[in-house]
Amino acid sequence: MNIRTRLTLLFVLLVASILLLFTVSVYYLYDQFRQQEFQQRLEEKAFLTVRLREDVGEVPRADLPVMADEQVTIYNERGAVLYNQESKRPRFSITPFFLRTISLNHPKYLRTGDREAVGVRYVNARKEALIVVASGNDRYGFSKLDRLREILFSGWLLSLAIVGIAGYLFATDALRPVAELIKQVNAISATNIHMRLHVGRQRDELAYLARTFNDLLSRLEEAFVSQRSFVSHASHELRTPLTVMMGQIEVTRLHARSTGEYEQAFDALLDEVKSMIRLVNSLLELARASSDATTLHYLPTRLDELLWQAQSQLVSNKPACQIDIDFVNLPDQEEDLLIMAEESLLQTAFLNLMENGCKYSANGRVSVRIAPGASQLQVTVSDTGSGISTADLPHIFEPFYRSNNTMTINGHGIGLALTHRIIQLHRGHISVESVVGKGTTFRVTLPVVYRQPASSGSSSDAESTKLPDSYNV
Numbered sequence: 142m143n144i145r146t147r148l149t150l151l152f153v154l155l156v157a158s159i160l161l162l163f164t165v166s167v168y169y170l171y172d173q174f175r176q177q178e179f180q181q182r183l184e185e186k187a188f189l190t191v192r193l194r195e196d197v198g199e200v201p202r203a204d205l206p207v208m209a210d211e212q213v214t215i216y217n218e219r220g221a222v223l224y225n226q227e228s229k230r231p232r233f234s235i236t237p238f239f240l241r242t243i244s245l246n247h248p249k250y251l252r253t254g255d256r257e258a259v260g261v262r263y264v265n266a267r268k269e270a271l272i273v274v275a276s277g278n279d280r281y282g283f284s285k286l287d288r289l290r291e292i293l294f295s296g297w298l299l300s301l302a303i304v305g306i307a308g309y310l311f312a313t314d315a316l317r318p319v320a321e322l323i324k325q326v327n328a329i330s331a332t333n334i335h336m337r338l339h340v341g342r343q344r345d346e347l348a349y350l351a352r353t354f355n356d357l358l359s360r361l362e363e364a365f366v367s368q369r370s371f372v373s374h375a376s377h378e379l380r381t382p383l384t385v386m387m388g389q390i391e392v393t394r395l396h397a398r399s400t401g402e403y404e405q406a407f408d409a410l411l412d413e414v415k416s417m418i419r420l421v422n423s424l425l426e427l428a429r430a431s432s433d434a435t436t437l438h439y440l441p442t443r444l445d446e447l448l449w450q451a452q453s454q455l456v457s458n459k460p461a462c463q464i465d466i467d468f469v470n471l472p473d474q475e476e477d478l479l480i481m482a483e484e485s486l487l488q489t490a491f492l493n494l495m496e497n498g499c500k501y502s503a504n505g506r507v508s509v510r511i512a513p514g515a516s517q518l519q520v521t522v523s524d525t526g527s528g529i530s531t532a533d534l535p536h537i538f539e540p541f542y543r544s545n546n547t548m549t550i551n552g553h554g555i556g557l558a559l560t561h562r563i564i565q566l567h568r569g570h571i572s573v574e575s576v577v578g579k580g581t582t583f584r585v586t587l588p589v590v591y592r593q594p595a596s597s598g599s600s601s602d603a604e605s606t607k608l609p610d611s612y613n614v
């Protein structure tokens with residue numbers, strides 16, 4: 142059932158219930174009023190009859206107001222009929238108990254079907270107590286009651302029909318903006334993801350929904366555009382070496398070459414292939430770091446050892462690089478250097494920073510400083526190289542971004558994007574400071590493994606350090 146039908150039905154149900162309550166109350170109150178009025182008339186009739194009989198000795202019919210099917214019966218205290226109007230037998234079978242219960246100031250009311258009766262007590266001049274029962278049929282009152290019932294019921298039905306139509310129109314009108322939103326959303330696809338929903342000047346929930354949806358679209362568009370530019374950059378980076386390789390092969394094949402020339406050509410091809418493998422590996426690492434982060438396995442790792450491993454890996458590949466690792470202040474204990482890390486990924490991150498420092502400085506010297514803190518470790522990777530211009534600084538963590546002045550140096554612009562993502566995965570933070578011509582410093586902070594405060598003086602620091610086996614982000 143759609144919302145419009147549901148709203149209409151709810152509306153009709155609600156109004157129908159309220160109207161029904163109102164209708165039934167009106168009917169009930171009117172019925173009470175009719176009964177009281179008729180009771181009063183019967184009472185008056187009873188007293189008038191008995192007074193006439195006692196004072197005048199007879200009851201002249203013509204002088205009395207007549208009710209439909211009326212009958213007045215006068216009993217003595219023992220229940221014997223003294224007078225009965227019209228017929229000999231009273232139409233109402235009155236029990237002695239009923240007669241006894243009628244007191245002087247409290248008339249009794251009785252009803253059987255449409256026939257109603259009132260019993261009153263009367264004391265005559267001779268101090269005899271008489272019981273007078275007047276009964277009749279309130280045809281006039283009942284016919285008015287019937288008419289009222291018909292009017293109320295047909296009025297109720299008519300109101301329901303009107304409320305149903307009004308409710309449907311109201312729901313349609315209330316939901317029109319939703320239908321409009323659905324139409325607009327349906328028109329948005331990958332090819333026109335720049336389109337936005339019309340919010341209008343309203344400040345209602347639907348405008349808020351449209352605004353929220355527009356924000357979502359903006360985030361999606363951003364991701365979509367960066368994905369598209371990533372794919373085009375990656376294709377470009379892969380096509381360039383392939384084109385170079387194809388050119389080299391074609392030139393080499395133009396005519397027969399000496400063995401030395403072939404070796405030279407193969408070496409050049411090998412360099413290109415190695416560069417491509419490096420690029421593909423970086424892309425794979427980036428994909429791994431960017432995909433499902435929950436699949437990564439974190440273990441408590443000593444940061445200094447991880448940095449030493451990165452240094453030796455870099456130096457074995459590039460012996461010209463000189464990486465100095467030092468502590469700003471020595472930690473109190475080994476555990477102060479423990480972080481939760483995906484070892485191979487974090488090593489790649491620091492390797493990239495060290496390699497860049499070496500690559501972009503003439504002397505190839507990089508200084509790595511470890512500063513242990515209470516809740517986090519800070520690592521600075523500094524060089525005295527070419528530096529990064531302020532125009533380039535905001536972009537260096539974007540995939541494939543390279544400064545113009547470093548184009549002559551080998552690279553693909555993936556390293557820092559990957560490093561940034563890896564540090565994020567480790568709940569850390571990376572920032573950069575650079576002065577052109579003077580050098581660059583990358584500052585990385587990483588949270589240390591959670592340490593509980595020592596509970597008593599007797600427990601050792603090692604005991605008070607709780608190491609989670611591993612954690613997933």
Ligand code: ADP
Nearest residue numbers: 497498501537543544547552553554555556557
């Ligand atoms: P790559 O080094 O492969 O070009 P990166 O993502 O590692 O890619 O670096 C992106 C860009 O940031 C580099 O092209 C370079 O212009 C600049 N850069 C990074 N590190 C340094 C540094 N230590 N000194 C100077 N420029 C740097």
